[in-house]
Amino acid sequence: MRSYLEKVPESEDGSFKVMNRRLHDGIPFSWHHHPEYELTLTLNSEGQRYVGDHVGDYGHADLVLLGPNLPHTWASNSRPDDEEPHQALVIWFEPEWIERITNEMSELSGVKKLFQRALAGLSFSDDARHRVVPKIRRFFQEDPLERLFTILRVLAELSEDEYAMQLAHDPVVLSSADGGNERIDRVLTLIHSEYSRALPLEELAETAALSVSGVHRLFQRHTGQTVSEYLKRIRIGDACAQLSGGDAPVSLIAHNVGYSALANFNRQFRAVKGMTPREYRARFRR
Template identity: 50%
Template sequence: MRPFLEKLPVIPDASWSWLDRRLDEGLPFEWHHHPEFELTLTMNSRGQRFIGDHVGEYGDGDLVLIGPNLPHTWASRERIDAARPHHALVMWFSREWVSDLSGRFAEFGAVAELAERAAAGLAFSADVAGRVRPRVRALFKAQPAERFLLLVRVLLMLGEDGAAQRLSQTAPPREDERDDRDDRERIDRVLLHIHTHYAAGIRNDRLAELAALSPSGLHRMFRKHARTSISDYVMRLRVGDACARLSGSGQAIGHIADAVGYNSLANFNRQFKALRGMTPRQYRAMFAEGRP
């Protein structure tokens, strides 16, 4: 599977793009990025989402905003209603679109603030996502001018969500800090391999081979783009996967540790607590007791 720079659909007479995606077979793991912001509402589907170094569970009504060039994908597990397809409503808009909107109209400054917060991905609270959902569905059926106004209204509502959660611990550099396409393709090959194999083990010599760089060149490139080391990035992926399993299943903690790539339960417990501020058992107890 090759990483790719996704080419978005061009919509005639529109300043932004959208897609009504319905899949019977499920949302596939397609690790990709693009220079636009992406707002995605997922319905009738359960599975995992991968956004930067974040791994988390998603369900019906999941609503996320992803910043430019932040690698991401979804991988569905099941349909909630087996008679209906997995359904994703996807909206894309550029950084320039946000700048023009907020620069020309002071009333829309909150949209620019939301965009800055979304650089590392934002997952919106269930309450706000529920209130926004009918507006998102309505804009896909509206006429062009009304569709634009509905999108702006949705973004303004999302900007008021103080409970929105940052997803990735790292974010890509801004466009003017980035190197050429060859450099982007190198880091994409490395990230795809890490996201595909983090539970089975990551060898740095294999990553250097994929990047066509020396080991020292690989580490410099990775830290520049991911803003962290390879080992820390892999640790965050493993712990993120463990969080999804702890909150969404009754699997034994030792089994989860092994499934996400830890040979030592003690090491898993230590790294989990370092990132989450609590043990895996305490993290699971929060969900068992019905707390966020």
């Protein structure tokens, strides 16, 4: 269960990239991030959603908009219809494209604010999802020109959802100053792929080609958290997926996500989730 910098597939015939992902065996826990915005509609699937430091339950027709380089994953527990696969309809938007169209078209001022709010991730209300889910499903059957019209309508409607909920506590805010984009990306990629082992600041500093104090400042500036707090939340998120989706002993799960001492794992888990690992697992046992 590792994370990586996801390479979004190239689009051959449109202004955005799309994927219709169908999985019979479930959606696996797999931390990843990428420089594009992402709109994801998850169908016929139930489980947990992880966005930055957010961990929450999701169900059929879950709809979220994620900002660039915001770590995320889904981990399914079940599907309402056993005859159909878990399905994720994903649309990726280049930040430059969003910036260009929203700056040049005053009619899209609400959409510009929507993407600013999405930097920390947004989950949309039931009313908004009821309105746009049919349009998103139809979008995947349309030709490129109709897709453009449809997605602009969808984004305009979502921009009016005043009950959309911010997911992560802080966005990952990237800056081109001093190679900020490249440096923080290298650090995040290392953390997301190696979080189950000790990651001293010295190693992160070497990865970013900075001093220890420099990487500390870089990380806090871009994520709003210390490295230790960020690591804790990623590890606990992985533990949540393992607790809810299997029967491995708590001690083994603690070891798998990077805790050598079970007591420390239990303490950190309670600090993040407000309950013990066993209490958390009990929520998913019927």
